[in-house]
Amino acid sequence: MIIIGERINTGxxxxxxxxxxxxxxxxxxxxxxxxxxxxxxxxxxxxxxxSKGSDMAWMxxxxxxxxxxxxxxxxxKEAILAEAIKACKKPPLVNSTTAAQAKMDAFFPIVADxxxxxxxxPIDEAGTPKNAEKRVELAAxxxxxxxxxxxxxxxxxxxxxxxxxxxxxxxxxxxxxxxRQYPLLADPAPHIVCxxxxxxxxxxxxxxxxxxxxxxxxGAGLDAVIADAMDVELRQTILTAELLMNRQIYADSYIxx
Ligand code: THG
Numbered sequence: 001m002i003i004i005g006e007r008i009n010t011g012x013x014x015x016x017x018x019x020x021x022x023x024x025x026x027x028x029x030x031x032x033x034x035x036x037x038x039x040x041x042x043x044x045x046x047x048x049x050x051s052k053g054s055d056m057a058w059m060x061x062x063x064x065x066x067x068x069x070x071x072x073x074x075x076x077k078e079a080i081l082a083e084a085i086k087a088c089k090k091p092p093l094v095n096s097t098t099a100a101q102a103k104m105d106a107f108f109p110i111v112a113d114x115x116x117x118x119x120x121x122p123i124d125e126a127g128t129p130k131n132a133e134k135r136v137e138l139a140a141x142x143x144x145x146x147x148x149x150x151x152x153x154x155x156x157x158x159x160x161x162x163x164x165x166x167x168x169x170x171x172x173x174x175x176x177x178x179x180r181q182y183p184l185l186a187d188p189a190p191h192i193v194c195x196x197x198x199x200x201x202x203x204x205x206x207x208x209x210x211x212x213x214x215x216x217x218x219g220a221g222l223d224a225v226i227a228d229a230m231d232v233e234l235r236q237t238i239l240t241a242e243l244l245m246n247r248q249i250y251a252d253s254y255i256x257x
Contacts, residue, residue, distance in 0.1 A: 001238050002041070002224035004072050004093070005034030006197060008063065010047035019049050024062040035067040037229040041093050042067070044084075045074035053083025060087045072119075072226070078106040091115045095226075096159065098123040099138040099145075108149040117155040118146070119193055122178070128161055132177040135160060136185070139178075143186045153186035157193040157224055164201035165209065172199065172213065179220040193224035211237040218245060 007030045010016040018026040034042055042063055046056045060071050064087075072093040073084045085092060096119035097107035111118045120142035122128070122135035129135050139158045146156045160178035163171040175194070183189040199213045200206040211234045214225065218241035227234060239257055242248045 001218070001242060002191065002193070003037075003039050003229055003235075003238070004041040004043050004095075004193070004224065004226040005030075005037070005039040005229040006043050006195070006226050007034060007228065007230070008042060008059065009045035009074070010049040011045070016047070016049055019046065019055065019059060022058065024065070027059060027062045028066045031063040031067045031069070034229045035069045037235070039069055039229045040224075041072040042069050043072040043074050043095065043226055046080065051077065051080070053080045056080050056084040057087040060084055064089055076103070078103075078110075081107065081110060085110060085114050085116065088114070091117070093157065094118040096121050097142070099141045100125050104142065104145045108145050108151060111155070112149045112151050117157060117191075118151065119157040119159050120146075120190075121159050121161060123161070130171075130174070132174050132181065135174075135178045136181045139182055139190075140185050143190060147186075152188065153190050154188040156186075157191040158182045158185075159193050159195070162194045162196065162198040162213075164203075165199050166202050176216060176220045179217060179222055183221055191224045192220075192222045193226065194222065196225050196227040207231060207233065210234060214238065215241045218242065 008015055008027055010019055014026045031042055044059050070090040070092055071088050072095045074095045075081055094111050094116050097103050098121045122138035124138055143153055146153055160175040162175055165172055179192050182192050196210055196214055200209040203209055215237055243250055
């Protein structure tokens with residue numbers, strides 16, 4: 001499982017305040033903790049705090065000063081991406097493009113230039129489709145664009161778009177149906193990723209909902225996740241689900257892990 005740590009996001013108050021004050025400490029503390037928890041990428045999200053690429057580059061530099069985990073550049077703005085990607089010491093994960101033509105035209109050539117990977121969202125000019133069929137159709141467009149630009153299909157992470165259960169309860173199942181179809185769209189197969197914590201937004205029992213849904217998503221083929229990497233029970237759920245999917249061999253090392 002490819003784990004992308006979600007915590008360096010200005011949606012969290014401590015990170016928002018740190019970015020506004022240009023105080024590296026909270027970012028570096030979360031970078032260290034997430035790297036120690038075994039993250040494969042550290043997501044960096046500037047949110048609405050600033051629209052300056054230089055602020056995103058600053059965030060990335062603070063993280064890279066203390067860990068060498070690759071960065072997930074969480075922005076939908078081309079100007080921010082173009083500046084932030086220059087700051088990355090290792091090929092990053094670009095999070096994310098939609099399937100809207102103008103967005104793909106802007107993002108994919110940058111990804112190709114930097115040998116990066118990219119998350120693709122099945123959203124077009126009309127928005128996010130409510131059904132699996134249309135999401136899969138847009139995912140195919142994303143993969144076609146990747147091939148056209150020389151981005152290997154296994155550098156593409158398809159996101160089925162997890163929505164809050166509290167407001168769109170029927171979508172949880174649609175996302176599972178979408179995920180099941182993604183690996184069939186290209187060879188080598190694309191990765192399947194999602195922003196897990198979206199599911200439990202504004203609910204009680206957030207952690208229980210997150211880890212139950214994650215087990216179901218892994219059953220549907222998910223092999224990457226943007227999540228709370230510090231959640232020990234979530235990490236245990238990942239190990240157990242991967243064992244049950246026969247992606248890991250059962251060994252006595254499973255028990256201490
Ligand atoms: N797909 C992709 N990228 C993404 C998302 C996605 N990036 C952003 C987001 N979704 C994933 N990251 C988070 C980070 C934190 C939370 C949810 C998603 C979270 N929020 C709290 C909540 O929902 O209640 C509120 C924050 C707080 O506690 O202050 O946990 O889907 N490609």
